[in-house]
Amino acid sequence: MSKRKSDASEKEHFASRPPQIRKMAQPTATTIIQLTPQEERLKSLLLEVARHVNETQEGRDPVILRWAGGWVRDKLLGIQSHDIDTAINVMTGAHFSAEIVALCKIPEMVEKHNVTETDIGNLHKIAANPEKSKHLETTTIKLFDFDVDFVNLRKETYSEDSRNPQVEFGTAEEDALRRDATVNALFYNLNTGKVEDFTGGLADMDNKLIKTPLDPFQTFMDDPLRVLRLVRFASRLQFTIDPNAEKVMGDSKVMQALRLKISRERVGVEVEKMLKGDHPRDALERINTLGLYHTVFTDPGKADAPKPDISNWRTVYECLDRLREARTPGSIYDVLVHTKEAAYFSWVMAAVVPWSPFVNSSQKPGKQPPPYATLAAREGIKAPNKVCDVITGAERHRPDIMALKNAVCAKEPYINERDRFGMAIRHWEARGGQWRLQVLSAFLVEAWQVLDVTTKDTDKERDFLKGWQLFLDHLQEIDVMEAPMLKRLIDGRQLAKELGIKPGPWMTRALEVCVAWQLRNPEATDPVGAVEEVRSKAKDLEIELPVPEKIRLSGD
Known part of the structure; x- marks a missing residue:
């Protein structure tokens, strides 16, 4: 990186620009930001370090510090922020951060700024990575409970034949002009205590x-x-x-x-x-x-993937938002979304609903290919494995979820069979996790299929919501919401002992029979009935029970 114009030469730099651009670029310096006592401590320390650098490194332009971007924007909006980007005019962030650490080891500095061991954290360098559009090294340090990033003012020059810009030291104006939005291009000058606006960001904030x-x-x-x-x-x-x-x-x-x-x-x-x-x-x-x-929501590695129809996608996220806004104890959203993580998962699932009609038929020996909805989340936005697992489970279990929901709405004779519903919920949870979100996904897909927010058919929407509320209320009534957490009365080792046989491949299915029996007999505390249930189904479970002694003697 080469050094360019410093703040000391900015006036000369402005004068050299065309009048129409010069008018836009002149910084506004009338807005004042009221700092908190902790922010004042941080400002005082940084200015002290800057003064030390200026005194010990003669022959160079003086260090001028600015807090930049999001912190300035949020302060003007009355939002407290603990992440502060500090822009430096004539030296790198790593160099200035090293000066902070060195000076904070001097007893006089420690006493003057009341610095304790917990006030100064370790330096963390985040290397430049042009391949991921991170073009400059950043140094981060914990100071007075703030996460402070240090980086030099810079100018980025792009060329048509390169995806990565040439990065140079720049002026505050050039640094502001390279930013994504004018409201993120504001500076708070620590030396003057005023906001600098080179791009019209203050007016855009007002508007x-x-x-x-x-x-x-x-x-x-x-x-x-x-x-x-x-x-x-x-x-x-x-x-x-x-x-x-x-x-x-x-x-x-x-x-x-x-x-x-x-x-x-x-x-x-x-x-x-x-x-x-x-x-x-x-x-x-x-x-x-x-x-x-x-x-955004696609698998960029699959050029031959189908293109989902998003003409009614608005219905999905509108419906989810209405559920959230109308949340009351026992409501659909209240029952299905319990945590902040689940709330985030729910929006990812809403985003990939348009992929739900497509079946991924690509063949891989011994492994079922992930649904297209999962690929859109996993490859399109690199969603965490946990949310991808839930999406996969939701896609594969949706037919079963819909069958049980429709059965409740139709008042089928078997809807009070706790084992039928409880074992289904346990299955959903075991294969995908967060079964409640899998149910929410089925809800969103059906909303996408049968509703249209543009028609404002309130009767149809009311009946739709009523059906899902009825389903969830029924799960509550038959007490199967916590079925995945049900503790078995008997484990595999005990079951094998009771049956008088060795453990084997039969055990998993046999234990499921025991759990189903428990769901039918919620008051039971003795597993004897479950064991007898397994005995009665030994043939279906492919269990070879020992022949009773009397039968062996008569056979002899």
């Missing part, structure tokens, strides 16, 4: 507008991940995306660049943040309306 500092098309082609970052910030902040940016976010060239230029891990990080945020429905709505679905 609740997400806008790129430079031409949107070029911004997205330089780094296509910015498309998803703008979606995330717009949904998180409840801002509107600039219409000029919206026009090109779904452009075929931009989408192709997103597929080829950005790792799926980074795509997944952005989507995960969206779906774990406060407005996941809005994030999916923007992905839908901007035409991003087939680029």
Whole structure:
């Protein structure tokens, strides 16, 4: 990396720019941010380190520190943040961080800033990784309970024949112009105590507008991940995306660049943040309306994969959002979604519902291929294994789930058979996990199939919800919700001993017979009845029971 203009030469740099650009770029320095006492401590320490560097390293431009991006935005919105990006004008983040650690070992500095052993954490360097669009090394250190990243101001220059930019030291303006959105391009100058705005970010904050500092098309082609970052910030902040940016976010060239230029891990990080945020429905709505679905939720490695119909996808995430908003004790959402993790899983499942009609027929010896919905989550957004397992289970168990739900709605004569329902739930849990979310997936798929939010058929929607509520209420009534947690009255070793035979392949099925018997006899505390149940089904279970003594004698 080569050194470029310093902050000391910024006035000269502005003067050299065309008048129309110079007018836009002059920083606004009238906005004041009120710091908390802990932030004041951090600011004081960093300025002390900067003064020390300036005094000991003569012949160079003075160090100027700025807090950048998200922390500034959130402070202006009244949101407290413990992650602070610190931009440095004339030295690398690693160099400045090393100065902090060294000075905090000096007794005078420790006493002056009241630094304790727990106030200063270890340095962590995150290496540059151009192949994953991380173009500069970052150094992170824990300071006064803040996670502080240090990096130098930089300029990024992209060329058509390279996916990776040339990165140089830059001015604050150049650093602001390379960012994804104007609201993320604000600086808090620690030396002046004021906000600097080189891109119109303060006005866009007032107008609740997400806008790129430079031409949107070029911004997205330089780094296509910015498309998803703008979606995330717009949904998180409840801002509107600039219409000029919206026009090109779904452009075929931009989408192709997103597929080829950005790792799926980074795509997944952005989507995960969206779906774990406060407005996941809005994030999916923007992905839908901007035409991003087939680029995000897909398996990029399967060019021959089918293309799902998303014309009614809106019904899915709208329905899930309504469930969440209408949550009451015992309601569908309350019964099926118990944790923050489950809430995130539910939105991933909503995202891949359009893949549910397709059957993956690719053949691999000895192994059933994963459903297309699983591949869309696993390969498209690199979803965690746990959520992929749930999606796989939901896809494979949906026929059984629907059969039991429809039976309850139709009041079939067998719906009070606890073993039928309890053993099904145990099966779902054992093969996929989180059976409640598998049921939610079946709910979402049926909503996608039978409802249409654009028609506003409230009677049809009410009957649909009533059927699922009836099903879940019935599971509660027959007390099978905790069936996977049912403790067996007898284990395999004990069962083999009671039967007088050695353990073998028969054991798994025999123990299931015992559990089914327990579900039919919830008050039982003695497993004798379960053992007799296994004896009675010995032939079906392929168990060779010992011949009783009297029968052997008479046979002789």
